Amino acid sequence: MGNVGGDEKTFCLGAHLNDKKNTQDDKSAISNMAGLIPSDSILVIDSGVGGLSVCQSILAQQPSLQIIYFADSAYFPYGLLPEAELSARLKSIISSMLAMYQPKLVVLACNTVSTLMLPELRALYEIPFVGVVPAIKPAALMSKTKRIALLATTISRAYTDQLIHDYAQACEVLRIGSNELVVEAERLLNDGSVNKQVIDQILKPLRLSSELSSVDTVVLGCTHFPLLKEYLSESLPGVNWIDSGEAIANRVTHLLALSSKDQSDL
Numbered sequence: 001m002g003n004v005g006g007d008e009k010t011f012c013l014g015a016h017l018n019d020k021k022n023t024q025d026d027k028s029a030i031s032n033m034a035g036l037i038p039s040d041s042i043l044v045i046d047s048g049v050g051g052l053s054v055c056q057s058i059l060a061q062q063p064s065l066q067i068i069y070f071a072d073s074a075y076f077p078y079g080l081l082p083e084a085e086l087s088a089r090l091k092s093i094i095s096s097m098l099a100m101y102q103p104k105l106v107v108l109a110c111n112t113v114s115t116l117m118l119p120e121l122r123a124l125y126e127i128p129f130v131g132v133v134p135a136i137k138p139a140a141l142m143s144k145t146k147r148i149a150l151l152a153t154t155i156s157r158a159y160t161d162q163l164i165h166d167y168a169q170a171c172e173v174l175r176i177g178s179n180e181l182v183v184e185a186e187r188l189l190n191d192g193s194v195n196k197q198v199i200d201q202i203l204k205p206l207r208l209s210s211e212l213s214s215v216d217t218v219v220l221g222c223t224h225f226p227l228l229k230e231y232l233s234e235s236l237p238g239v240n241w242i243d244s245g246e247a248i249a250n251r252v253t254h255l256l257a258l259s260s261k262d263q264s265d266l
């Protein structure tokens with residue numbers, strides 16, 4: 001992986017920290033990189049390249065922010081992992097990364113992780129966690145037809161049900177689960193290619209519903225999907241695509257401002 005958004009100061013790590021057989025290797029790989037990381041960083045974690053869409057939004061607000069990026073590509077996609085395994089894996093990664101780099105905050109740039117364990121992680125560690133959850137609320141507000149769709153790898157979490165219950169009661173919500181789209185986003189960033197037929201096939205239920213003039217707003221409930229926005233819009237024109245990137249960036253900016261105020265008050 002290279003730099004994000006062309007920023008020389010942004011570090012992308014993780015591709016080599018992925019030996020499923022031996023967690024000890026993860027730890028020494030992390031430790032070997034420690035000297036290369038500047039202080040005053042934030043840590044961004046995802047199963048793969050999806051969190052880079054979040055990094056883009058963060059860097060648009062704070063171009064000189066140092067980002068440590070952890071892509072857990074050996075365990076990708078997280079949506080297929082048993083919940084207990086995913087939870088243990090994340091705690092191990094986070095504990096190692098926090099001990100090694102002392103970032104100012106952690107961005108869980110993954111809906112699959114955030115909807116599973118954001119409250120638990122916040123309770124376990126003192127450092128602030130910013131999570132990514134599907135942008136159901138803005139989508140429900142924006143929709144004129146009051147029919148929205150959620151496109152995500154994990155569509156049946158209690159957290160997501162609660163979001164829909166709390167913010168989208170006035171809407172009908174169509175849920176479309178897809179791990180294939182995550183694979184397409186990974187491929188696009190690896191070699192620049194995308195299988196448009198796969199995208200057309202996944203969006204087919206929405207195309208049918210669009211013809212009936214129904215779904216007008218689609219929530220991208222996976223951080224990989226904004227990387228495919230050009231292809232998604234080409235396949236399904238005329239709908240609003242909503243992701244959480246800007247909201248996450250706002251939250252990160254706010255928390256960092258609070259933490260530098262705390263420092264200057266000392």
Ligand code: DGL
Pocket residue numbers: 046047048050051076077078079080109110111112113153182221222223224
């Ligand atoms: N980018 C992750 C997300 O936002 C991908 C999920 C996965 O690996 O299953 O959920």
